[in-house]
Amino acid sequence: MNLWRPYTKAMLTNPFLWFWAVAFMAFWVAIGAFVESQGIGPSHATVVAYTTSWYALIVLFSLSMLAVAIANSLTYGSSALAYAFRFTRLTPEGYLGSIVGGSAILGGVLSFALLGATVGMFGSRFGSVLLPADPLGLLAVALLGGVFFMALSVTLILVVINYLGLRSASFVGFVPLLISFSLGNAQAYVALPRWLLYGSPFNDLASLLYQAYSGTPATVVLGTASAALDWSGLLLGVLLWTALLTGTSILLLRRIRARQLEEGRQI
């Protein structure tokens, strides 16, 4: 039993997701294009590095907003899932498969919506249209990013639902965004250790997005002339994390506990 179509429809028609993951992120694209870009250029290589660095980080943040939306959906649906796994034909594996499919599609949609904003605004600022060097690669990384953030979000929120109680749900739901923001921005400004850059799926995704857009390998400090990162190592890192978290999600989903929403009230 598969629900990926209704799940994707629910996500695509969620106005809050469009606001926070697209409109709000497009606002930051505008900041990157028109406010923070003083002193960038005129060299084409500098413009490319600057533009793609912004794009990679903005997509990372946008995907983490998708993770927040998925966490909220699970928080509200814990009783429905606990019931559905017992008294309908839905299985934990079928449900997870549905949100894997839906999240991958959402990853693609969000990344291409922000690609449009980036191309438009940075193109306007620098007077040249900068299209992705490897659009299929970009799409593949975006799909993988959607799945990774789904698996991370489902794992974190199910730990809360099953073992901690909903009072911490609203905070834990934002953990993917907080980590993305911290590690993503860190890579833009400081030389993080290589083990962290390869081992962190957030930096793996940002670096792979950078490479697919710019056509040049990502570097230790994103968009600078620092040491290059190997794409296969980055891909392996994010694939391993996605597989690990997806497997954990299945185990946690099988024992999902019904929680009353009132439990999540903070004050």
Added chain:
Amino acid sequence: MRPAHGPDVLDVRDLDVRFPPAAAPALRGVRLRIDHGKMVIVGANGSGKTTLIRTILGLERPTSGSVTLDGQDVRSIRGATGLSTNLAEVYRLISLPVRDVVGVIARLKGGDPAEMLGRLHEFELDEVLGKRIYQLSTGQQKMLGNLFAVSFGASTILLDEPFDNVDFTRRRRFVRLLQELPADVLLNTHELELLVHFSGWQLGLMFEGRLIGPFAVAELDRLFLTRGARPDALATMETSLGTFSITRDAGDRPVKSATSLNALVEALA
């Protein structure tokens, strides 16, 4: 639509449920068996009726005791599509308009969405189809849950306060629908006066987490509540206000005279 298979046997044994830090258990030693029959449980708000249904569905963890459906523990059961409920929380699976949710639930239950759409039309609820569940009135949400519960070939139906916030006309229609359903039904209500509609059903009385019965709704006129433990009692119950007996044909107060079981016990205490 008739059930795809015969009703399952629902067996509840010595069920205790506690919600720490509350000292008093929400359910105390509840025993219940639904096997090709219909039962209405009457009890005041807070007596444990909803907790009983949530525990049967595996949504609450029992402190002790068991709930089985056809011999299988509900906590480990999978794909038992014949059991259904009207609890609104179990239909919050996905945030889409009701028309889409109907399609999703029908697929998950192995049913035909046309059956549910037909029932919504019959109950003059077509207007809800384009809205999301949170946009519906409390009464509309209740009726939506009621109709989900009785659709898609359900053979064992658990209904929690199905008449709350439901208007008189729809109440009557739904009562008629329940009478005609070829399914086992367990229905909770706090409204004693509704029992006149369920004369062929079994009756359980719920008080402070204890389930007393079963009796027959048809013999309600003959049931009395009497203070103390009586040797001729059909059942006795230990409450925070003392011991009471349910007796037949004679006693302190007729059960049917009360607006609620709580009021009756308090009047006698």
